[in-house]
Amino acid sequence: MVWLQEFINEFGTDAVIVNESLREKLSKDYYWYSPVLYEQLKNKIADCAIAPTSIHELQRIVSFAVKNKVPITPRGAGTGNYGQAIPLQGGIVIDLTKLDRIDMKGDRLVSVQAGVRLGVLEKTLRQNNRELRIFPSTYMKATVGGFLCGGSGGIGSIRWGNLWDDNVSSVTVMTVEETPRLLTISGDDMQQYIHNYGTTGLVVEAKLPVEPKVSWSQHIVFFHDFREAIKFSGELAHSEEIPKRLVSVCEWPIPAHFHPLKKVLREGQSIVMLEIEEKSVHLLGCLADKYDGDIGYTIPAENYQKGLKLSDFTWNHATLWAHKHGDNLTYLQARFQTDRIFEQMADLRSKFGDEIQFHFEYIKIQGAIVPASLPVVKYKSKERLYEIIQFCRAIEVEINDPHTYILGFGGYNMRMKELLKRKELNDPYNLLNPGKLPTAKEVQEFQL
Numbered sequence: 001m002v003w004l005q006e007f008i009n010e011f012g013t014d015a016v017i018v019n020e021s022l023r024e025k026l027s028k029d030y031y032w033y034s035p036v037l038y039e040q041l042k043n044k045i046a047d048c049a050i051a052p053t054s055i056h057e058l059q060r061i062v063s064f065a066v067k068n069k070v071p072i073t074p075r076g077a078g079t080g081n082y083g084q085a086i087p088l089q090g091g092i093v094i095d096l097t098k099l100d101r102i103d104m105k106g107d108r109l110v111s112v113q114a115g116v117r118l119g120v121l122e123k124t125l126r127q128n129n130r131e132l133r134i135f136p137s138t139y140m141k142a143t144v145g146g147f148l149c150g151g152s153g154g155i156g157s158i159r160w161g162n163l164w165d166d167n168v169s170s171v172t173v174m175t176v177e178e179t180p181r182l183l184t185i186s187g188d189d190m191q192q193y194i195h196n197y198g199t200t201g202l203v204v205e206a207k208l209p210v211e212p213k214v215s216w217s218q219h220i221v222f223f224h225d226f227r228e229a230i231k232f233s234g235e236l237a238h239s240e241e242i243p244k245r246l247v248s249v250c251e252w253p254i255p256a257h258f259h260p261l262k263k264v265l266r267e268g269q270s271i272v273m274l275e276i277e278e279k280s281v282h283l284l285g286c287l288a289d290k291y292d293g294d295i296g297y298t299i300p301a302e303n304y305q306k307g308l309k310l311s312d313f314t315w316n317h318a319t320l321w322a323h324k325h326g327d328n329l330t331y332l333q334a335r336f337q338t339d340r341i342f343e344q345m346a347d348l349r350s351k352f353g354d355e356i357q358f359h360f361e362y363i364k365i366q367g368a369i370v371p372a373s374l375p376v377v378k379y380k381s382k383e384r385l386y387e388i389i390q391f392c393r394a395i396e397v398e399i400n401d402p403h404t405y406i407l408g409f410g411g412y413n414m415r416m417k418e419l420l421k422r423k424e425l426n427d428p429y430n431l432l433n434p435g436k437l438p439t440a441k442e443v444q445e446f447q448l
Helices: 002-011 020-026 035-041 055-068 118-127 144-150 187-192 226-238 278-290 316-325 338-355 382-394 416-426 440-446
Strands: 048-050 072-075 092-095 102-104 109-113 130-132 170-174 182-186 202-212 216-223 244-250 270-277 294-299 329-331 333-335 359-365 368-373 376-378 398-400
Touching (some): 002 055, 055 072, 102 118, 118 144, 187 416, 216 278, 226 244, 226 278, 270 278, 316 376, 338 368
Parallel strands (some): 048 092
Antiparallel strands (some): 109 202, 216 270, 216 294
């Protein structure tokens, strides 16, 4: 590869990573959550990697790639689950974690570069009596750019919704052209840059709304009856009296995999993990009593985000623990109907038994509280997995398929036609994370 030696000559042997083990590490994310993706992506690796330290250096890298028609794949911390940051066609992986400037913009806005770790950002904000609206359970490692381009919601979504729900004020994007442009995007146009796997432009900066800091206490509520845990969680999720940041429900045996919590967990009991405003604890106790729940573990607000964090066992961290300590376990992304949740769970249990273990995250979508779900699934085969997916859809459980790396095929409504048009404008040579977008024909056929 002539271009690789030229790239090394231009940017230096210390900056360009060609070591195979390092290239392998920077070419992978948490795709192995899915046995399907593991087989498809395990051998994909970049030809080299580089971590620019400035916007100007990033522009030079992009310009080189365009001149030499070399694919580029941006990445943050690699905590995504769908192969978003895995280069399908080799080329250059661009590690953006050194672009890490934070700039407070008054009391309600923060400007951050794409490589800022969300854990660092949250800590910085809380030291200034502010906090993020939403962040993933991987926030201690995950970057702003990675979350915006590969995520959707997380802790705080019960209060503020997902990324699309006015939780990003603007993004600054670099085009992939011989002379890269910087575009500032806001309003409805941001739909083409959020959760797009970094395919329509390189997100280099974002402005995020922030809120006054709240004293959040963390609790585990134990239930003998999983149905009562769901009823409790549903009422709590809808309660305006108890401000909350997290409502996460796991049926047994999922909690059995949470080894750091083994001293406080109770054999056979389902759990609800919570972050609520500390001054509302007395109301929480009354609600727990109503559904025969027991608040068996509490982390006071003074220890919030210090040491053990219950959010480390919620969202896809629950899948991570199950995968780590269970046999052949994977997951789905689902959304149950609030008024049919028990009927739909019963249908699934009747059909598949304990192949499916229920895990719910209550979130707000366009103002409505919904029981989103990340059920743990015993993996038998790809065919069996898609039999489960098809059955879910047949009983009107919505599925966003996490076992595909093609954007839009997972089930999210991504307005793909508009996104493909933006791709042509910003990346005319299709060098930016190629292979992750469906073709125009596929968009038409699948009505994405």
